[in-house]
Amino acid sequence: GFDVAMKQQRERAQQASQFGTDYNQQLKSDQKTAFKGYDNDSYSATVVELFNSKDQEPVSQLNSGEQGIVILDHTPFYAESGGQVGDSGLLHLDGGVFEVTDTIKLGNAFAHRGTATTDIGLNRRVKAEINVQRRAAIIKNHTATHLLHAALRKVLGEHVTQKGSLCDSDKLRFDFSHFEGVTAQELYTVEQMVNDEIRHNHSKQTESMYIEEAKEKGAMALFGEKYDDEVRVVTLGDFSIELCGGVHVNRTGDIGLLKIISESGTAAGVRRIEAVTGKGALHFINQQTASLANIASLVKSDITNASSKVEQLVSRFKLLEKENSQLKQELAAQAGSDLVNNTIEINGVKVLIADLGSVESKALRGMVDELKNKMQSGVIMLATANGPKVGLIAGVTKDLIGRIKAGELVNMVAQQVGGKGGGRPDMAQAGGTQPENITLALESVSAWVTEKLA
Incomplete structure (x- = not known):
């Protein structure tokens, strides 16, 4: 029946990728098709011109299995125009059908593009029937x-x-x-x-x-x-x-x-x-x-109250996020206080170099301020890694910024971990993308500071 034929047509149309050529640009027709589709879903018509898709040339016949264009003297098929896509459907003739996948205009002619399932020649009578549901x-x-x-x-x-x-x-x-x-x-x-x-x-x-x-x-x-x-x-x-x-x-x-x-x-x-x-x-x-x-269902509510329940959960999540961040900063500050015990001396200057693991980067600034207060005078270089992201910060107390610049120090380390950075002479931050290089980068700090203090 019609539905079965249309299903087969759609399957064949999906396979016909080479039939996506813009025929409007390459083919010309002097024929004129009378459109009968305002009031008719089907209409008897005569084949007045044929083109095959392979050579895009006029032919006297399309053989069974061939893709091409059929032009009729009358048609109920709307040709793509004004934003409305062209109709699809079937051209019925003795022994089979021509399956129309699209309809376009070639001048004043309506070109029915598709595949022949039986031989179709010039002057053949057909019954043109659009896909009514699609239309x-x-x-x-x-x-x-x-x-x-x-x-x-x-x-x-x-x-x-x-x-x-x-x-x-x-x-x-x-x-x-x-x-x-x-x-x-x-x-x-x-x-x-x-x-x-x-x-x-x-x-x-x-x-x-x-x-x-x-x-x-x-x-x-x-x-x-x-x-x-x-x-x-x-x-x-x-x-x-x-x-x-x-x-x-x-x-x-x-x-x-x-x-x-x-x-x-x-x-x-x-x-x-x-x-x-x-x-x-x-x-x-x-x-x-x-x-x-x-x-x-996920928020254990009904549809009517889902929006307000989601709003409550979002507000709660933001509050917990804030509390979590504060706790991390407090823990980081505590860890920072303990770091003072790891300072070394280079040419009489206290130097603290530390890998803080996965401490959040936004906690680093507070840690450096805390360490400066405890050290009174010194140089600080800290690094963290969260996944592929590296966080770096350098701090120098004001009495030493004439000899060592935090921006230069952090940039030297950043270049070794796939990043760059800079900042003020007393505090500078940077990022990177190579956490695997943090250890070697931090090991180079002592020699760099020694050279600057020489």
Whole structure:
């Protein structure tokens, strides 16, 4: 049946990676296809031109198994344009089908790209049948972009204009001009406004008119689109009116629901909203609900109270973090006091060189101040390592900074552990990335200090 054939088509399309060429740039057709897809899901048509994908040349026949392009005199398949992706589906003929994976425009011709499962030649009659479920999902997203555009202009201002869009079967993407990020409250208001218009269930009104007349009626034009003198105008209640050649739902209620999933910047002065509609919106909400339920379970709460429970836990965690840091600093200060017993003398100057293991780097400054007070006069060089990160600090009491500079000392050690640093003459810090070299680096301090004090 149709569903089985479509499943096989999708599998073959995934394998056809070489068939991703931009045919718009390489192929030309003088044919003209009459689009019948506004009111028809299937239509009888004649094959008027064929191209194979291998040579990208016109052919009289595509053999079974070949990939290529079929151009018909009439088609219900929408060709990618105005942000709406092209239709997929099947071209039925005696003995098999041509499986259409995408539809694009080649001039005035509609090019059905895909794979033949039977021989298909020029002048063959076919029944062209779109993938109705996929089309239904696409047009929900397409009509939703019209509502979204109108809502953004009402909420953010009339400076908002469309800068690009993509409407496929999974989601919609809408780019628009705006000078700053859209706030959470503004997004909420836009989303509510669109869903209000969906619930109002406006009927879609379409009419053809001259472009000047359309603009006088306030119809919005799509960014980057070229229009003929006569244009198609799509109106949704008194909420939205746009020039558009695309396919839409019959009533806004057919969209079901719109849910905005992200807002971001793509370029200077251009913002992007991504959203889902219909079943996609319900699926997204169900995923979010399941995620929230899981969080609620982890914090031993229900969904209603999960947010406040998480806030409590975060506050508690921050308090414990602060207490833990204070305890570490107190322990480090105590360890620092004990270090005084490890001082050595070089040319009459007290020198303390120590590897403190995994003491936190932010505790080092307090330790050096404490050691200076206890030593009264001297030179201090301390090192720590937390994972791959090395922390270094040098301290020199003020009576000695004319002979030894803390910045020079710490930089000398840092260069040996994959880092660099500097600071004031009396205290300087540095970092590094080679904790395995700390021992050798500290062993070099005595000789360096001896040379400076000579």
